[in-house]
Amino acid sequence: MSRKKSAVELWIDDHREFLLLALIIPIGKIVSVVESIIAGFTYPDPADHQLRVERIRADVEHNYSTKTGEMLRTDRKSQSSLNVRASDKTAAKKIAIRGLRSILEINTHSMTVTAEPFVTIGDLVKFLDKRGYELTTAIEMKKATIGGLVLALGMTTSSHKHGLMSDIVESYEMVSAEGKVIKAVRNGENSDLFRAIPWSHGTLGFLTSVELSIQKAPKYVKLVYRPFYNLDEYCKEHTRLLHQNPPCDYLEGQVFGKNRAVIIEGYRTDRKDAQAKKVNNINLWYKPFFYKHVESMLSLGEGKTYSELVPNAEYLMRHDRSMCMTMGKIIPHANHPLYRALFGWMLPPNMSLLKGSRPQEERNRAILQQVYQDIGFPSEHLKELLEHLDGEFEIYPLLVYPCKVFDYGGMIRHKGEHGKQWDGTVREKMYLNLGIYGFPKAVRNGDKTYRVVEKVREVEAKIASFGGFLHTYVDIFTTEEEFHTMFDHGLWNEMRKKYKADGVFPSIYDKVKPELNPIELMEEAYNEAVQEG
Numbered sequence: 001m002s003r004k005k006s007a008v009e010l011w012i013d014d015h016r017e018f019l020l021l022a023l024i025i026p027i028g029k030i031v032s033v034v035e036s037i038i039a040g041f042t043y044p045d046p047a048d049h050q051l052r053v054e055r056i057r058a059d060v061e062h063n064y065s066t067k068t069g070e071m072l073r074t075d076r077k078s079q080s081s082l083n084v085r086a087s088d089k090t091a092a093k094k095i096a097i098r099g100l101r102s103i104l105e106i107n108t109h110s111m112t113v114t115a116e117p118f119v120t121i122g123d124l125v126k127f128l129d130k131r132g133y134e135l136t137t138a139i140e141m142k143k144a145t146i147g148g149l150v151l152a153l154g155m156t157t158s159s160h161k162h163g164l165m166s167d168i169v170e171s172y173e174m175v176s177a178e179g180k181v182i183k184a185v186r187n188g189e190n191s192d193l194f195r196a197i198p199w200s201h202g203t204l205g206f207l208t209s210v211e212l213s214i215q216k217a218p219k220y221v222k223l224v225y226r227p228f229y230n231l232d233e234y235c236k237e238h239t240r241l242l243h244q245n246p247p248c249d250y251l252e253g254q255v256f257g258k259n260r261a262v263i264i265e266g267y268r269t270d271r272k273d274a275q276a277k278k279v280n281n282i283n284l285w286y287k288p289f290f291y292k293h294v295e296s297m298l299s300l301g302e303g304k305t306y307s308e309l310v311p312n313a314e315y316l317m318r319h320d321r322s323m324c325m326t327m328g329k330i331i332p333h334a335n336h337p338l339y340r341a342l343f344g345w346m347l348p349p350n351m352s353l354l355k356g357s358r359p360q361e362e363r364n365r366a367i368l369q370q371v372y373q374d375i376g377f378p379s380e381h382l383k384e385l386l387e388h389l390d391g392e393f394e395i396y397p398l399l400v401y402p403c404k405v406f407d408y409g410g411m412i413r414h415k416g417e418h419g420k421q422w423d424g425t426v427r428e429k430m431y432l433n434l435g436i437y438g439f440p441k442a443v444r445n446g447d448k449t450y451r452v453v454e455k456v457r458e459v460e461a462k463i464a465s466f467g468g469f470l471h472t473y474v475d476i477f478t479t480e481e482e483f484h485t486m487f488d489h490g491l492w493n494e495m496r497k498k499y500k501a502d503g504v505f506p507s508i509y510d511k512v513k514p515e516l517n518p519i520e521l522m523e524e525a526y527n528e529a530v531q532e533g
Contacts, residue, residue, distance in 0.1 A: 020331055021343070024357050028350030044102040049116065052100060053173070053181060053208045059095050060206065061179025064504065071506050072177070074098060074202065076118075077352065081148070083473040084372060086355075086363065086515050092506075097206055100147075103127050104209060112170055114211045117147025122317065129313040134217040136168040140319040143351055147207050151200055152472050155433060156316075157250040157266065160242055160402035163428075166198035167406055168213045174205040177504035181208070195422075196495040199411035199487065201472065201512060203505045204495050218268035220279070221250065221315040225297040225306045226263045234261040235383040241265065242379055242402050242430055250315075253400035254294045258390045262297045272309060279309045282318055285344035289322035289335050291397055321347045325399055326372075326437045330354075367475060367518050368525050369443045369452055371395055371436050373459065376403060377468030378415070379430045388462065389436065392455055399435035404428055411508075413488045415467025422491070431468070448529035453477055453522040460486075472512040477519075480509045 044052065063072060070093040081087075100116035103124060107113070113135070115124060122142025128134050139154045148154075150172075154165030162168060171185045172194060182205065184194035197204060228234035238253050241263065250266025272279070282290055297306055310318070321327070327334050327347065334340075334347065366372065371393055377385060379402070389395065407414045407429070409422025414429050442450035457477045460470060464486045470476060476483065487508070496502050 020349070020354075024353055025331075025343070025346050025349050028353040029346040031353055032350045039101075044099055044116075046102045046104045049102065049104055049209065052116075053175065056095060056097055056100075056206060056208065057175050057179050057181055059179075060175050060177065063093055063095075064178050064500075068093065069503075072206075072504055073506070074206070081473075084366070084475055085512075087511075088515060095206060097208075100208060106131065106133070106214070108133075110170075111214050112211050113214050114209055115146050116209050117145060117151075117207045119146050120144065121146070121149070122320075125313055125316055128214060129217055132217055133214045134312065134316065136213045136215050137162045137165055138316055139165070140317055141324065142317055142320050146210055146212070147202075150198065150210055150212075151202055151207060153199065155401060155403050157252045157264075157401055159433075160251055160404050160430065161247055161249070163404045163406055164198070165212075167404075169194075169198075169210055170213060171211040172197055172207060173209040174207050176205045176499045177501045178499070182499070192491070193495055193499070195408045195410045196491045199472075199508070200492060200495075201508050203508050203511065204492070204499060204501050205505070218312050219270045220268075220272075220309040221312055222267040222269050222307060222309055223315070224265045224267075225294065225300070226265075227298045227300050227302075227304070228261045228263065229259055229298075229302060231259050231261075231383065231386065234263070235386070238263060238382065238400070239379060242432075251402050254291055255386065255398040255400060256295055256298065256396050258386070260298055262294050264294060266315065268312070269309070279311070281314050282310055283314045283321060285321075285347070286337075286340045287344075288340070289325075289327065290318040291322060291325050291399075292335050295397065323348050324435065324437070325397060329370075329438055364516070364521060364525075367453065367514065367516065367521060370439055371452065371456060373436045373456060373474050374433060374471035375436070375459065375463050375468060376405070376431050376433045376471070377463050377466045379432045381466050381468075382432055385434065385462070388459070389434075392440070392458075393436070393438075394441040395436055395438040401433040401435075403431045403433050405431045410491050411487045411489070412469060418467075418485075418488045419490065433471075448525075448532070451522055453518045475514050475518065476509075476512050477514075480513075483509050483513075 060072065070091070073089045073092040073094055074097045075094040076098045098118050101118040102116050103119055104114040104116065106128070113124070113128065120142060121138055121144045124135065124146065125138055137154070137156055137158055139149060139156050144154065149165040150169055169186070171183060173181065173183050176182055182190060182193065184190040184197060186194055193204070228237065241248060241251055248265040249268045252264045253261060254264070255261040282293060287293070300306055319325070389398070405412060405414070405428065407417055407427040414427055440450065440452060440455070443452065460478050460482070463470065464482070469486055478486065492508070
């Protein structure tokens with residue numbers, strides 16, 4: 001049984017938003033500015049990359065030779081990551097690797113850029129945009145690191161054309177458990193390791209650099225917004241656009257109710273368009289969050305469209321200020337015009353401070369009461385899944401991204417291929433990614449016996465039956481056995497043995513599971529709610 005809260009604790013619970021507005025967000029902005037200044041003065045020299053790698057290699061080799069039995073982890077602080085977990089690294093040996101944050105080279109002949117793993121998407125987008133280039137695929141969160149995205153999952157609204165972030169990688173450089181520097185190339189040396197690295201979460205070695213494909217960047221992205229007022233019509237049109245040839249450059253759906261959705265098509269362009277009403281810098285601090293801007297398009301009416309031009313780099317970062325639709329859950333008044341005008345420049349919050357200041361009880365409550373999930377599934381199941389989520393949770397808005405999923409025989413396999421030996425044929429299938437962030441209707445209505453964890457597990461099982469997958473930056477409520485059923489560990493196991501990673505690096509499940517047992521937490525909370533009546 002949980003203890004009774006003090007008056008101070010109750011006041012803090014009721015005024016969390018006030019504390020965020022008055023203290024955490026302003027202090028976080030100051031911290032972010034100071035961190036940015038320090039980072040500028042301490043930016044590692046690209047020419048010294050091999051020296052940094054050699055230091056890491058020597059540290060890992062020493063650990064391997066002494067056989068301490070400690071698992072190896074990076075020295076990155078848990079609160080600095082964008083995942084929801086509070087990883088405990090106290091029992092692990094931490095290798096100093098977070099200094100790998102240099103952009104090493106841009107090669108306009110091979111159309112690639114090479115960067116160290118702790119380079120952020122925001123820094124890389126800015127670097128490339130100044131030179132007239134962009135990543136072939138890039139997500140919208142500035143503080144996400146390149147290493148995290150290629151070792152787990154990164155995708156965006158052009159992923160129906162180019163796939164995941166790991167699909168635009170040409171080569172990886174990593175330090176193995178034995179302290180050897182290894183290069184894995186898409187169609188060259190160590191290509192089996194290359195196929196195993198995506199989704200491996202650093203469990204095969206320490207990533208030290210990654211080479212990614214780039215393309216010429218346009219000046220603008222022309223956005224065309226179309227509202228829909230019928231679920232069948234929305235799903236039908238989304239599916240048509242997903243498979244049309246040639247495809248639009250960007251495709252995104254935002255669902256605001258069972259029969260209320262907006263499709264956004266994006267087209268890369270260097271010219272102003274007579275059909276576009278204006279050039280809109282959607283990321284200015286006083287502008288509405290992008291998803292609220294999209295929601296306003298529902299007022300257009302049946303069959304109507306609205307077009308505008310958005311500067312390319314601003315489009316790529318369009319969900320950063322609102323933390324991908326979650327800012328409104330953290331600070332309900334953050335999108336108010338007065339707040340945006342006076343304090344919008346402080347957003348998004350400093351993630352380290354926001355996560356580090358989170359009380360344990362708030363973390364528990366997030367697991368027990370909130371659905372915070374990103375799920376990938378074959379596109380033909382869109383309507384079925386939307387109907388299920390509406391009937392069970394009634395959480396809106398929902399974010400729908402397209403994604404071409406390639407089966408290389410790695411962790412992600414198409415339905416029917418799981419557990420089979422890969423025959424060398426690269427298969428592709430159109431998936432959708434759906435982001436669900438919020439409190440279910442039952443929780444909003446005060447039902448303390450509603451079993452959120454159990455309901456999320458039902459969604460996880462449904463996704464698995466479709467041949468889909470879960471994003472791993474959110475809470476994973478599957479058991480380890482269920483996780484292995486969803487993700488094919490065959491090639492990963494081979495590489496763990498080949499590169500002596502067993503017993504040196506944690507398993508993938510150990511790295512992505514919640515720090516608390518969600519099922520036990522749910523049962524305890526449910527029993528307390530029943531006893532309280």
